[in-house]
Structure formats: structure tokens, C-alpha cells
Amino acid sequence: MSKLGNLGHRLHRGEISYDFVGRRKYWYGLSILITVAAIVGLAVNGLKQGIEFSGGAVFTTPKTSISVSDAQDRISGHTGGHNATIQKLGNGNLRIQISEISTDTSKQVQQEIAKDLGMTSSKIDAEIVGPSWGKEISQKALEGLIIFLVLVVAYLAIAFEWRMAVAALVALLHDLTITTGVYAIVGFEVTPGTVIGLLTILGYSLYDTVVVFDGLKEATKDITKQNRHTYSELANRSLNGTLVRSINTTVVALLPVGALLFIGGGILGAGMLNDIALALFVGLTAGAYSSIFIATPLVADLKEREPQMKALRKRVQARRAADTAKAAEAAARGETEGEDADRGEEDGPAAPAAAGVVGPRAQGPASASSTGARPARNQPASRGNRGRGRPSGKRR
Template sequence: MTSLATIGNELYTGKRSIDFIGRRRTWFAIAGALMVLSLMLVGFKGLNAGIEFKGGSQFTVSGTETMDQQLAHDVLAGLGEGEPPRVSEVGGSSLRVQTSALTDEETQQVQEDLATAYDVPVEDVTATFVGPTWGQSVTAKAVQGLVIFLALVSVVMAAYFRTWTMSLAAIGALIHDLVVTVGVYALVGFEVTPASVIGFLTILGYSLYDTVVVFDKVRENNANVLHQKRRTYAEGANLAVNQTLVRSINTSITGLLPVASILFVGAFLLGAGTLRDISLALFVGMLLSTWSSVFIAAPLEVTLRERQRPIAKHTKQVLAHRAKARATDVAAPDGADADLAPSVADLGVGIVAGQHLGHDAQPKRKKGRR
């Protein structure tokens, strides 16, 4: 069985290749469908906003010997037909009960009833009230931070890569990751808390890191693309994606393992809490960022770049040059004169994406002065 190291070496040298760029319409269709589905889920099903965003009352029962959540539901059943309460475990001996906003009399009564139901002193049942204005402030700050982040990323990437196409493609990948992650939250009903929002914003930085690694290789492979006829810009970009594929996978696995551990500890050992809320967003977002950097960012950048006149003209020249070389090679007569006919290799025909030929696929680097 071929090892991952061997596959990575073959992908880097060009001996083995996957045509990521050539199939970009398929990846765009999948990404578009995921984003539309995510927006539909958010629109029709909605997000399970935490108490910090919509306000309400929260009770914490500490030191209980039983974790039977039905006892809390029975206590709160007499509050009327409002929004059903949410009961969750916090650690190994505490329960968190969230309800809609209650009056002072109702709050005191629920405290006493919960203490009786779980056989703990009333002092071990704490009650807090969270107003919706705090959640609105958090939301506004998160949106403000997102807008500032995207603006700064656009400027920095455009300055670093000296082209707006990579900047715009990176922003497109970031938006895809964010939208689909929110859609996953809507689908499975994860509670959205301020910790989740922090996780959403953290995703952007991780996704950007993966994209920059790919784009840096694209820029290196296509540094002098207009001065040769061996490959098109798209073929150089496809080689770059293949060369960074194993690195992206290894980086994702390395990052996902500790996040998965935190998610397991937060969800199953400690119960609902900040660890679970932030790790859920990170786990989903890190998976998506690996996908988007390979299947969305690079193909989108090539699509934008091929709309530029110099790149479009060069692509036509390379394809015409390649067709001429093949036609000449096929038309060469048998016999002694065949050696005089120019071959495909003599004309310097490039390596077709998805059909690389070992070290010949590598961009030729200029030797520095010694």
C-alpha cells in the first residue's frame, strides 16, 4: 500500500496529479449548494440562540446527586405555555436550567422547587437574569469585528500578493466557511453562545492560513508564466494545489485532534459549557477551511485571473502552440526525415493539468549568482 509520504512526494514532483482546477465548476456547484442549503436552514429552522442573545432567567443547581433532567422539567411545567426550558448538565454534579424571563416571585418559587426536587439546600440553587440588550451588544461587536477583519484581510493580501484576484478569492473562501458553519449549527441545533461567536471568528484566521499557503505556491509556480509556453496559468495553479495538498491535510489533522479532544471533554465529561461551544465551531470550521482552500480559493482565483487579458491571451497561445506541436508530431513521416520533424518535447509543450510527468512538471527556477 502506498504511504502518504510517497503520495505527497509524487504530488509535489508532478508524477501524480489531481485536476482540481479543471473541475472547478463541479466544486463551485457543490459550494454554492452548501451555502444555499445553509441559508435556508438558518431562514426556516433558525439558530438555537443562547440565553445571552435573547435574554431570560438561568438557574444552576449545584451538588446534586441525581442528574435526572425530567425533575427540572416537572418543576417548570407550571409556568405556563411559554418557550420550553432548556436543561443541561454542567460538570458531574450540576445542572443548568434556562427559561424565559421570570418575575421575582416566580424566580424565588422555582429556586425553592428545584432545591426540593434535587434534595439540595436553597443556597445551592443560584438564579441569574440576563437581559437581551447584552446579547445584542455582543452581536453588534461580532459583526463589526467581522467587517473590519475582512477589510484588513483584503488590503493585506492584495499588497502581499500584488493582485486583487487572490484577495477576492480568499474572501470568498472565508465567507463560504462561515456560512456553512452557521448552517451546520442550524441543522443540528447546537446552542449559539458568545463562545460560539468567538469560534466563528477564529475559523476565519485558520481558513486564511490554509489559503495563503496554497496561494504562495501558486505565485511561485506562475512567477514567469507569461514568458514561457510550457504551461498555462491554470496548470501552474493546479500543480501548486497538488504540491500543498498533503501539507493541508497534515495541518488539518494536527489541528483537529486537539480540538476533537476538547470537544469530547466539553460535551461528554464536563457537559454543556464554554469548551463545548467554542470547540464545536472550531471543529466544523477547520474541516471546511481545508476544503475551501483547495476546492474554492484556488479555482476561484484562477477563474478571476483568466478574465484578465494577458492571462487569457497567454492561455490561447499555449493551447495553440500545444496543438501545433501535436499535429506536427503526428504528421512526421516515417524514415530518415522523421528525425528532422520537431517533436512535442522540442517545442516545449507544457504539462497538462492532471497529466503531469514527474520532474518535468516543475517550474524552472533561475539560478542565482554565486
């Protein structure tokens, strides 16, 4: 954990970073691949609607030792011509769900199921949902989702800017598509708990995205007044600064949701928990991914299309080219000075005058080294011939 905390501090200070924005084409390709797979699964399998949306009946038996497969065989052909979904609950009860049957038919089916399972009809609890009520719930859920998305876009456009609002909307639709696709592939029923889970994960996804956008807005304030970094570079730095925070938030949220899904729904047999738990688990994971790999890179793409950002990129590139040229010139100058110094060391100190060659200041008696006498002082040259022959050489 200490290493993870140290990594987070280094990412926040900009000492290390990963180029998420620069490699955005890879993330776009991966997201498109996952989204296409989800859409294909949705088109092939379709969503399995619960009785709350399609209408039907749910029969709950008392505690019994009859297995799911055995119960399926016993009631086969006595479900009013519709498929029955049977679950074994944690307390030993059986939950039998039959969609799209009317109220009159459900009463007859209840009596036949009780007879097949060797129970009295009064001990089987029946919950009847009409199809009109299910359609009304579906319509209200869709209206609530549309209102939520509109309010989100309006808020982000006012608090930040329209480009960030567009990026956040794309990320939210990305999360919704993946979650519904997983639901279709796995075959879980869509219930009101599923709708609640979807709205919840949209809030989590939006939270991560807003955290990243807030840091991006602060980092790019007065960006056109400098010529050191482009918008994409500052966006990537801001994303790295909040990376560990987003990961920690997602992991902490996934732990209880995972327990709800795998322990509550899988081990304890609380099948009704699977609906909301699966939506939360898939949605939280997709939301964390989209806030890092989709939202911020998409904002950088949209901002880089602006004339001001294009001009800023040109200035940054020009400055870096000038700095590179100066560095190369300084390196070349240093190499030249180093070669001159090396050449001087190879030549050695200046050689003494050759024997027999006398310089202008070396004329006169032999040097002290050859005669042992004290060397004569060099007198300055006389001005003219007026003092010649006089002892002191001075003018009278």
C-alpha cells in the same frame, strides 16, 4: 505514513497531480448544494441564542440524582412562560437555562425551581443577564466580524492581488455560512464561545488559503514570458504541491478539537465546551475544503478572464498543436522508412546477370570460372588510332 510522505513528495515535484482546477465546476456545484442546505436549516430552525445574547437566567443546582427528563417534567409550567434548557453536567449538577426573562421574574422562578426539585433556594446558583447587555454583545461581535473581514481583504489585496482577496473572502463567507447552518440544524446555542470559535476558524481557513496563494504567486511569476503552461495549469500544480501540507495541518488541528467536542462535551458532560468545539470542528473542516476546492479554482477563473491570460492560452494551444503536428509527421516518416526497409528485405540481394547477356565490361574471353584461366585485366580505352600496330602502343 511513509506512503503518505512519498505521495506528498511526488505531488510537490509534479510527478502526479489531480486536476482540481479543471474540475472546478463540480466543486462549485457541491459547495452551492451544501451552502443552500445550510441556509435552509438556518431559515427553518433559526439560531438558538444563549442568554449572553438574548438575556435571561442560568440556574445551577448542586449535585443531584434527578435526570434531565425528570427535572424537565417537575419544573414545567414554573419557568415564567419560557422554555427551559436543562443539561446534566459532569459533576452531577443540573444547568437550567431560561432565556428572555427579567431580573424580577428570575428570582421567583428560582424559588419555584428549588421547590420542585426539593432543594433550598440558597443552594441554587443564579446568573442573571439583562437583554440590553446581550444586544450590546451581539452588536460588538458583528462589528468585530466585519472589521476582521475588511482587514483580511485589504491585506490580501496588498500582499497578493484583488482577485485573490475576492476568492479568499468568498471562501471565508462559505465557511461562515456552513458553520452557522450546522449550528441551526444541530440546535446548539450561540454563545460568546461560538463567536470565539468562528473567529478562530476564519484564521485557520485564511492560513490555508494564504499558503496556497503564496505558492501560486511564486509559480506564476513571469508567466507571460513562456508558452508551455496556462494559468490554470500552474495554479493546479501549485495546489497539488501544497495539498498534503494542508491536509496534515487540518488533521492535526482537528484531533484536539474532536477530543474537546466528543470527549469533553459528550462523555464528560461539559456542555459549555460544545459551543466552541462544534464551531472549531465544522469550521476547520470547511476551511480546508474551501482553500482547496473554492479559493484557488476561483482565482484561476478570475485570472483567465484577463486579456493577457487569454493570449497566453492561445499561444499555449498553438504550440501544442504545432508539437502534435511535428510528432505526427515524425511518426509518419518513421513508418515510411520502416516500410521501405521491409520492402528491401522482401526483394533480397540483386540477381546476377542472365546467361548470354554480356555487359560492356564483360566482353572478351570467357570468365575464369568457365576456363580456369586467369582473368584478363581491363585496359583503358586507347585515344584514337595513332598507336595501333605498335608493340607498346606508345607514341614516338
